[in-house]
Amino acid sequence: MKNIKYITFFLIALSFSGCSVKYNFTGTGTIDAKTFQVNYFQNNAPLVQPGIERTFTLKLQDIIQNQTNLNLTNTNGDLLYEGEITSYSITPMSATASQTAAQNRLTITINVRFINHNKEADNFEKPFSFYYDYPGTDQLVGSNLSSALDVIFERITQDIFNESLAKW
Numbered sequence: 001m002k003n004i005k006y007i008t009f010f011l012i013a014l015s016f017s018g019c020s021v022k023y024n025f026t027g028t029g030t031i032d033a034k035t036f037q038v039n040y041f042q043n044n045a046p047l048v049q050p051g052i053e054r055t056f057t058l059k060l061q062d063i064i065q066n067q068t069n070l071n072l073t074n075t076n077g078d079l080l081y082e083g084e085i086t087s088y089s090i091t092p093m094s095a096t097a098s099q100t101a102a103q104n105r106l107t108i109t110i111n112v113r114f115i116n117h118n119k120e121a122d123n124f125e126k127p128f129s130f131y132y133d134y135p136g137t138d139q140l141v142g143s144n145l146s147s148a149l150d151v152i153f154e155r156i157t158q159d160i161f162n163e164s165l166a167k168w
Contacts, residue, residue, distance in 0.1 A: 031068065031070070031165060032078075032118045032119060033070060033078035033079050033116065033117075033118055034070065034071060034078055035070060035071045035072070035073040035076075035077045035078045035079070036064055036068075036070045036071070036072060036073070036077045036078065036079040036080070036081070037072070037074065037075065037076070037077025037079065037080050037081070038057055038060050038072070038081045038082075039057075039080070039081065039082035040053065040054075040057050041053050041057050041060075041082070041083055041084055041085060041110065042084045042085070043084070043085045043088075044084045044085060044086055045085050045086060045087050045088040045089075045108075045109075046087075046088075047088050047089060047090075048088065049088050049145075052085065052088070052108075052149060053085055055149060055153065056085065056110065056153055056156075056157075059153045059154070059157050060081060060157050060160065062157075063157045063158065063161050064081075064161065064165070067161060067165075068165065077117075078116070078117050078118055079114070079115070079116055079117070079164070079165075080113075080114070080115040080117070081112060081113075081114055081160070081164070082113050082115075083110060083111045083112040083113050083125075084110070084111055085108065085109070085110050086109050086110065086111050086127065087107065087109035087129070088106075088107075088108050089106070089107050090104055090105070090106050090107075090140065091104065091105050091107070092104055092105075092136065093105045093133060094136075102135070102136045103133055103134070103135060103136055104133070104134055104135075104136050104138075104140075105131050105133050105134075106131060106132045106134070106140060106148050106152070107129060107130070107131040108129065108130065108131075108152050108153075108156070109127050109128070109129040110127065110128050110129070110156055111125070111126070111127045111128075112124075112125065112126060112127070112128055112160055114160075114163070114164045116164075124163065124164075126163070128156045128159050128160055128163075129156070130151075130152045130155040130156050130159075131152065132147075132148040132151045132152050134148065
C-alpha cells in the first residue's frame with residue numbers, strides 16, 4: 001500500500017514536470033539575457049526639437065525596466081539599443097475655407113539598432129514611426145508638446161519592445 005502511494009506521487013510529479021510551460025504576463029517569453037543597455041539616441045532630424053532625444057532615451061529605458069526583470073547597465077549589456085531620431089515633421093492634414101490648417105500632424109521617426117549579444121538572429125535595424133494630430137490653431141509648445149511626445153514615444157517604445165523582446 002505504501003509503495004502505491006509513492007508510485008502515484010512520483011507519477012503525478014513527473015507528469016507536471018514534463019508539461020511545464022513558461023507563461024509571462026509581459027509576453028517576453030524566455031530571454032537569455034540579464035542586462036540591457038540603451039545608448040543615447042542622437043537627434044539627427046532636419047527639424048530639431050531640443051531635448052526630445054533625452055526624453056526618448058529615458059522612455060525606452062523605462063519601458064524595458066518596467067516590463068522585464070533585466071538590469072540597466074551603461075556598458076557591455078547583453079542587449080543593446082542604439083540609434084537616432086531621423087525625422088521630426090509637422091504637416092497640415094486638413095485646411096479651412098480660409099486656406100489655413102484645421103489640423104496638423106506631428107510625426108517622429110526613430111531608427112533603432114538592436115543587438116542581442118547572446119542570440120545574433122534577433123538583431124535588427126529598422127525605423128519606428130508614429131504621429132500625433134492636433135488642432136491647427138494650437139501651438140506645439142509646453143504641455144501640448146509634452147502630450148504629443150507622450151503619445152508618440154509610448155507607441156514607438158512599445159513597438160520597439162515588441163519587436164526586440166516580445167515573443168508572441
